[in-house]
Amino acid sequence: GSHSIRENNVWAFLRILPSHLRIVKDSRTARGRCSASWADDLDQVRTLLQLCLDRHFISPGDTNAELFRRGLSCTYGPLGMELRRNLLGQWWDSVTRSRAQVFGIDTLSNSSSSKDGETDVGGKLRIVQPQYLKQILQHLQQDLSKEQIVQELTTILQKSPAVRTNFLQGALEQFIPSLELVNRKLPFGLAETGLCFQPSDDSCCPTEMTQTSLVWFCSPRTSSQWLDHWTRQRLKWWRKFALSPSNFSSSDVPEEELTGLVSRSVKIIYDFPWGPEPLETLCSRGDAELLQTHKGARSKLQCRNGRKTVPHVVSVTGNMDRGLMAFLSNSLQLLKREDSKRKLQQRKVLKLHPVLAPVKVAIDIGKGATIELRQVCEGLLQEFMEAKISTWPGYLETMPVTMEQLNNKYDEMGVLFTLVISDNTLESGLLQVRSRDTTVKETMHISEVKNFISRYITAADKI
């Protein structure tokens, strides 16, 4: 790859890893990790990051790679972008189509703070308008006392809107308009996905995250059951797409670590090579925040379930940037094998789940690219695009590479099938189909290949 991670830099952040791993080991002695496997783990992290750069999952740059590794939004390349798109689409379908009573909403990312009568200007990330900044600086040039400056600045900051850190508040505000949709009947939920922002301690830039959120409103006596229900559902979802499902687990948050008004909380955790990190957090939150958002107007919040009750809230909040990292980490297989010159080489295969894989098919030409062969490729590409099967136009590549190099590249991209068109295709209509997972090459008629791949993906989705 032309954008290799600088040695020093990778090791700079990998150097902090052993201590993390030690904590993991101490708390999980049953698994008995030893130093040899630590070294393997570190090697795997490094290989994964390099692969993500080489294969355009993420954009070059050390800062960018570091954001990515930390499970934050970074600048994604075409493959990362498509993978995240697939992941978000699956989350959305799974949550909004699992039950009739989940509705999607879309709220603004910044909210006027004057509205909620807040006075603490220092507590939140704020978007400040350029004309206000100019005003501040102009005031300072002029003949204003320091007290006046403090006053002016405070007013300006109070007027500037705060940026959302999660979707909870937006969903709580949408509770009343949504009641009409469900005839005041519980339970129901509001789903939203998108960007959220967090203040950062160690840099001037706030961090961005692609969050998913389900805010579930239910009767007080069922909230604990619903927390369990959604935990089961969510864990099942994560494991559905995993190559090693056991790396995904759920774990109760100890009572002493609960914050705010949360009475019970569960985390869905992925066991990264550098230790466990949370992917999704489920919280049983009671009714206090809902009451607070609507200024205690109980009568407006009451639902028609048996008694008139103010619902309890269960929140399910996910970090899909870290989710993406988890699936990449989970699906990378490192295999030793001999190359054609009998040298021992490492084969890297990204065995992403068929519905998540950003590229499903690559189309290539065997020896001797002629105009006719290219036309066949273009026809196939068109057919796949119309069927919404994401396809890599490998035949556009004009650099001479061996079939082995090509297969290695596609394995690293996680491409499910590689099609090779040759002169034989022009004569008999037959082409070669290579599978990423079995490495087996099959011969298939050109008229059958689209349906074969469609059926393969659909079948994988249903398992």
Place this chain on the structure above:
Amino acid sequence: GSHSIRENNVWAFLRILPSHLRIVKDSRTARGRCSASWADDLDQVRTLLQLCLDRHFISPGDTNAELFRRGLSCTYGPLGMELRRNLLGQWWDSVTRSRAQVFGIDTLSNSSSSKDGETDVGGKLRIVQPQYLKQILQHLQQDLSKEQIVQELTTILQKSPAVRTNFLQGALEQFIPSLELVNRKLPFGLAETGLCFQPSDDSCCPTEMTQTSLVWFCSPRTSSQWLDHWTRQRLKWWRKFALSPSNFSSSDVPEEELTGLVSRSVKIIYDFPWGPEPLETLCSRGDAELLQTHKGARSKLQCRNGRKTVPHVVSVTGNMDRGLMAFLSNSLQLLKREDSKRKLQQRKVLKLHPVLAPVKVAIDIGKGATIELRQVCEGLLQEFMEAKISTWPGYLETMPVTMEQLNNKYDEMGVLFTLVISDNTLESGLLQVRSRDTTVKETMHISEVKNFISRYITAADKI
């Protein structure tokens, strides 16, 4: 609806409309609008906004309705959210699947300004971290001179990242890593969609917009042809989903209105009842911004097309919030008809294109809801959800309403088909299917209805 727009408020912003319309009229005298049709237009705007509130396209609140009308991001309800989702999905498919050489990317929404060495602190929207705000206020309390305060404040604001106003800069930065994907061959494009922010003149909150962006890199001598190509493609796309395609048009931006480095520009325009507004803007931008972004490093930017050239840039930037408003406005039909009591009533039908309609099917129960009938409904709902057909669970509604009221409601929601399950369904498997567009009621067997609706949507997509 329980959230009616306050009379005064609607008229407050409708009052400004006649002057807009007058301008439209003057410039388009051929169309000969007269005052009667102005009044109709105003009435239609008001009816549309009320319908969007009543049917949960947008969330209640006058400020929210005003954001929506101005073509900005607002808080969307479930139907608006789904409509926007469908619209963005169609844009994405159309742009990224139209040619092999369009790649999706995803860049950060804020960029560290220290990176681009910018010094003008007042020019951009910035996200300011809470700890910095605290620092500013603390400094002011302490014994600092005014010069020191100016210095501190300037430094803090310079460090704070600017928020993106469009996707152009991000795509220009991704040009070099993308070159590898295409073997340095032109043309190719980078696509991105998401939130962008704009400073607002009249309020403390910056405005948010759902933008779509294609940045197309091509050889200098073809840039004008590509501008024409993409204009034709985009206009065709907008018109594909329209009920009255003639309301969408393209128009060259006069030379004297071109800004910055843009040498030619075309706008796709929708003729709203209050006048024309741009939905998507295409610009031929030359190579200056690309060179500037990469600090004039020509050799890194050169492509392998005949001579070694630095590519020219054609940008295609759309506002999908306004696009959503355009399709809603375009698809609302107001029909006069007599109700069952022979009173003249207005029938409102939102004839959204089948692929855009946020709800495709509603399932309801005729007289006498029994447990068996509900089970049939739940089975159907499940079947539709698995086929990813968005379905409204009307059978959960327990308020007594007439079939006429129900049909009115679904027509306002733009629901394509309403299924009515009755005792007859249990006996014979037959149910009633009512079409939004023809109002015709057909009898169909329950086993056929899913395929019928799937085929209907697919067929509409292919026209």
